[in-house]
Amino acid sequence: MFRLLIVDDEERARTGIRTLIDWAAHRIEIVGEARDGAEALEIMKLNRVDILLTDIRMPVMDGLELIERVAEVYPNTKNVIMSGYDEFAYAQKAMTAGASRYLLKPSRRQEILDLVVQLTEEIADERREEERLEELKSGFRESFPFLKENALSRLALTERPPYDRLLANLKLNDISFPFTFFGALVVQIDDFHRVQQSYGSVDIELFKYALKNIAEETFAPLCRCAAFEHHDDLFLLLNAEEWLDAKTLVPYAEAIQRNSERYLKFTVSVGIGSFDRSIRHLRASCREAEKALNARFYGGNGKIADYLEAAEEEDFTHSSYPLADEKAVLQAIAKGEQAAIRDSLQAFLSALQPESSLKESVINSIFALYFALYRDCIEKNVNVHEVFGSGLDEITRMLARSGLEHIMASLTDTALKIAEHLNARKNGNRLFESVLAYVREHFRKDISRESVAREVYVTPGYISYLFKQQMQTSFIDYLHRIRIEHASRLLKDHSLRISDIAHESGYQDEKYFFQVFKKHTGMTPNQYRNNL
Structure with missing residues (x-):
């Protein structure tokens, strides 16, 4: 009900x-x-x-x-x-x-x-x-994933694993590889860093467990399949009666992608390694699958790449770091123009030639730009904690576990945030200049922090903040200083009465004028005039 x-x-x-x-x-x-x-x-x-x-x-x-x-x-x-x-x-x-x-x-x-x-x-x-x-x-609590994961990982990723002992351990978990041909796939959660932040560490572990089930069930009609996690990626070890090419495996990879998006609400990319006789081929196949994904780094999310592309990656060239484009990014941020910032970042990315460069080279160059932005904030006294959060360590994790599109979106947000801080400071400086100009023009009148705040459309508290930040003094002390400087000039004219000078300087109470004048000059108005 x-x-x-x-x-x-x-x-x-x-x-x-x-x-x-x-x-x-x-x-x-x-x-x-x-x-x-x-x-x-x-x-x-x-x-x-x-x-x-x-x-x-x-x-x-x-x-x-x-x-x-x-x-x-x-x-x-x-x-x-x-x-x-x-x-x-x-x-x-x-x-x-x-x-x-x-x-x-x-x-x-x-x-x-x-x-x-x-x-x-x-x-x-x-x-x-x-x-x-x-x-x-x-199901997650009742299973014994750690023994299984460790055995599968060592079987596929270490150089000379103890095959007999590991296979015996896996048999305890009802996992066996009775057929002749072996190959591997890598399933990578797209923009893993963003997904992890959205769901939290507990839920993401649950989702990875569900993804393993989806992958193993998807390949069950074709061959034996066992999945394990390594550095947040999912490795699938396949054991088949006959040799399987990438063309045969692609529809199954696509099925994993569809079910992941439907049930787990995130997308995945899949790298496909080659098949060969002997279980010893698993390590080479895993490396091929990883290289295939790296080779398609520029391709965005939801991609499927096979080992033939991994072979092509060997010919990729490292791009040099574009210092001129970094300078253009910093200049655009200093000017605070959003369109120019976005254009300069796109030019920086284009200079890296990510479609023809190693993923590691592209990531290192983007991190170098992040570091340049961090240094720029320090030099310009921008609060790096407000811009970068917990610091460059978190950025390193994001770069390692995100797609290029998400990385560039994060980099753009950071650059715009720096520009926003700098623009706010510029606006504060312009506002403060208008406050000073207003005081210098109207000091003869009965003005106060509140009346000036109304004139420039800010709060009285912000007026106090600006004076403390910019001049290390208070509004009232600055007002007295302007008035006393004006009174000091008028005292040179002996034809003017001191009471008139007080009124002309913004003080309606002559006695109060005497007190303030002495506080600021160390002399009474009469003493000051006599000493001229």
Whole structure:
């Protein structure tokens, strides 16, 4: 059963929704009714609510605030907002706050029923997904992956493994290789660094476990297949009765890609190694599959590459580091023009010739540019923690486990963020100059930090921040300094009375003028005039 809560300050509306629709026929239970948001929250404390159907305009707590609270406390609840045409702006805010759908009032009962039934289907799908993930977790806990993984890894990746002992260990896990021909594939999660950040370390391990199951089940009709993880990549060891070429393996690789995207919600790339007699060929086949993926690094996500491309990689040339293009990137950042920054980064990438260079060479050059940006921030006193987060170590991990498209997107974001910091500083300098100019022009008047802030459209606190940052003084001390300098010039004219000079300098209280003047000059106005 799915549980529905109706919230509306009009009793007639609540009664109509409750009675005019046969909710039970659709496995929906009305868990309660509320006149406002506060009352609805009290009901939800005691009852699970799957779907919340609420009006916008209500006393005590309106629908918009209710949805914000529910989205925060009960994130699995589906929220439906009901609004009239003249309340469409509120409906838009509600969608942003966490509403799943909205209905225009007045709504026909079939419209309400159709929408609620659609939400129950979404809830059912989410519950099935949770159950499936729980089953995967249970299977993961009950298996013995570590012994199996270690044996498969040593069998395929070490130079002279103890074949007999490793095969005996694998037999304990019901894994055997009875056929003559051996080959390998590498399955790589595209932009692994981004996927890991999105899901977290626990979920990503679960997803890799699910990907192994998908891969092994996909190849089961063709040959024996055993999968293991190495440096976050998935290696598939294939054992077949006959020699298999890349053309035969590509449809199975494509099936892994489709199922990964469908069930795990991320894309993968696949490298295919060659087949040959003897289990000793596994190590060479794994290296071929890895090289094939590196050779297609420029090709983006969702690629399939075979060992023939790995052979071509041997002829790739290393690109030299484009210092001129690095300088153009730094200059574009200094100017703060977004289009120029993007163009200069694209020119930098083009200079690396990633389509004809080793992946390692391209990655090293991009890291060198990252380091140049980091150094530029230090030289220009930009907070590197705000720009780079935890530092260059995280960037190194991102470069190693991401596709070229994601790497360039991350590099572009970093460059734009630096430019934003520099532009903010420039804007702050221009604003401060306008503040100083205003004070110098209007110091004779009764001005204050608050009145100046209003003139330049900032807060008084920001005015104080600017003076402290730029001049290591306060606004009021600067104002007194300007006024006293002006008064000192006027004191040279002995025909002017000191009281007139005080007023002309912005002080209406002559006694206060004397106090401030002495504080700043060490003398009273009369002493200062006599010493001239």
